[in-house]
Amino acid sequence: MTLQAIIFDAYGTLFDVYAIGALAEKLFPGKGAALSELWRDKQIEYTRLRTLCSTYKPFWEVTQDALVFSCRKLGLDMGLEAQSQLMGEYARLQAFPENLAVLQQLKQDGFKLAILSNGNPQMLEAAVQAAGMQGLFSHVLSVDAVKKYKTAPEAYQLGPDVFGLSAKHILFVSSNCWDVCGASWFGYTTFWVNRAGAPLEELGVLPDASGRDMNDLLSHVRQLKT
Amino acid sequence: MTLQAIIFDAYGTLFDVYAIGALAEKLFPGKGAALSELWRDKQIEYTRLRTLCSTYKPFWEVTQDALVFSCRKLGLDMGLEAQSQLMGEYARLQAFPENLAVLQQLKQDGFKLAILSNGNPQMLEAAVQAAGMQGLFSHVLSVDAVKKYKTAPEAYQLGPDVFGLSAKHILFVSSNCWDVCGASWFGYTTFWVNRAGAPLEELGVLPDASGRDMNDLLSHVRQLKT
Structure with missing residues (x-):
């Protein structure tokens, strides 16, 4: 070969996406692991559903959608600042x-x-x-x-x-x-x-x-x- | 309209797939909820991956694959009898x-x-x-x-x-x-x-x-x- x-x-x-979970834990003590796990699962799920249905949108937006859903599902009150901080982790x-x-x-x-x-x-x-x-x-x-x-x-x-x-x-x-x-x-x-x-x-x-x-x-x- | x-x-x-979770709990006390949740997630995930990649196989088999994976992931020792029982729930x-x-x-x-x-x-x-x-x-x-x-x-x-x-x-x-x-x-x-x-x-x-x-x-x- x-x-x-x-x-x-x-x-x-x-x-390494570890830092995302660490920030999530800092923002939502006790819920960081659950949030980062659900966020990642939803992010991937949404890419698959959008691909199957030919409704593509860029990964940055899909990632944000997944974050919004995950917080709602877990009953976490995420303000725009927390959202920006969490999304910002993807840039560094x-x-x-x-x-x-x-x-x-x-x-x-x-x-x-x-x-x-x-x-x-x-x-x-x-x-x-x-x-x-x-x-x-x-x-x-x-x-x-x-x-x-x-x-x-x-x-x-x-x-x-x-x-x-x-x-x-x-x-x-x-x-x-x-x-x-x-x-x-x-x-x-x-x-x-x-x-x-x-x-x-x-x-x-x-x-x-x-x-x-x-x-x-x-x-x-x-x-x-x- | x-x-x-x-x-x-x-x-x-x-x-109602509730009975599956109940049986899972009976077979694996304390782990029934985790098993039935992971099993369902994997079952759906595998259908999507196989559809995206044109590697279809029937739902019964995908469901069994998902069950095998889920038990391995959760460290549950599933014999063939437990597997048959859990799969059998889908028939009733x-x-x-x-x-x-x-x-x-x-x-x-x-x-x-x-x-x-x-x-x-x-x-x-x-x-x-x-x-x-x-x-x-x-x-x-x-x-x-x-x-x-x-x-x-x-x-x-x-x-x-x-x-x-x-x-x-x-x-x-x-x-x-x-x-x-x-x-x-x-x-x-x-x-x-x-x-x-x-x-x-x-x-x-x-x-x-x-x-x-x-x-x-x-x-x-x-x-x-x-």
Whole structure:
């Protein structure tokens, strides 16, 4: 197998969304975990419903809708200031500690790197900057280009298109098991960064490999080359 | 507005899935609520992922996959007997108490009635029988005919097709807000049976009407006719 490029999911894979839960807990003591979990679930649910029904709107707006719903559902009285603070976290996410060094080494090893994310371009640009990852990626791909969220094939197709490679020669890396499954179904070679030690989804499809963090990814990729 | 037909979602709308949670609690004391909630969420999530990725498999199998995942995630040791018992509940669900009388009255009022469900035909047949609803429906429609789950337009299109009516002349009734939103996007006139008093999803679309149970639906429909 000759992998030539590596594509990364953004939120939860490159960028740590932990800070969002911490701020939620500060704003709504005792409810931070419930809010951040429901918010994330609803955010993903809304992207899927909008993709199934061809009613796309940008991820920033979907994320805000999910936040509004989640607060209402949990009976939390969120003013505009709290809303702005929580949404603002998406503009200044930190990378997981090992990520920057791993990305630099992968680039030095000759791989072309890209991001392929549900986030809209402005959100991704802000996150890449905040994480100090400028210049590492050949492409920062947003599903906004096709107005369909992952796991739609049109979204995954953005990768092969920009690299001029077949999906099986591209390694798709995500911390979200459903994303890895969708990418595997699409035809990518896949790696699951299973940071949480979660069980595999029962979708009848397996990632080609998995590990606990991006260091495991680096080891895996270097092993493939030898 | 001249409504001529009414289409019902099945699980949670016509058929009460409460018994599943009760059995789960009996099998896994203290974990029944968590299991039945995660099971339901995963069941729906898998239908969406499989529809987005054109990897359909029947609802019975998806439901079983979701159960296996949920037990593994919650650390519950489910033997084959417990699995069979839990799955078996889907074959003997009860109707909500008011449903049978309301359906009979709607039929007497001259409406054509149908079910449109993610369930596969065998599951729906068993549920209709167990609830004593034989003979009430002109059509029991399963998305299995199009191999795409709700909220895919192809699934909702089954209704207008069998009745030879435009969607706006059909009332689509569901207890699942996301289903009502999908049906509204598709073009149905919609009624949300909001049994749980849940907040409206933030999807930028509203049901045409809502109520707390099927008696509210009957009042609403009769009011429209006068």
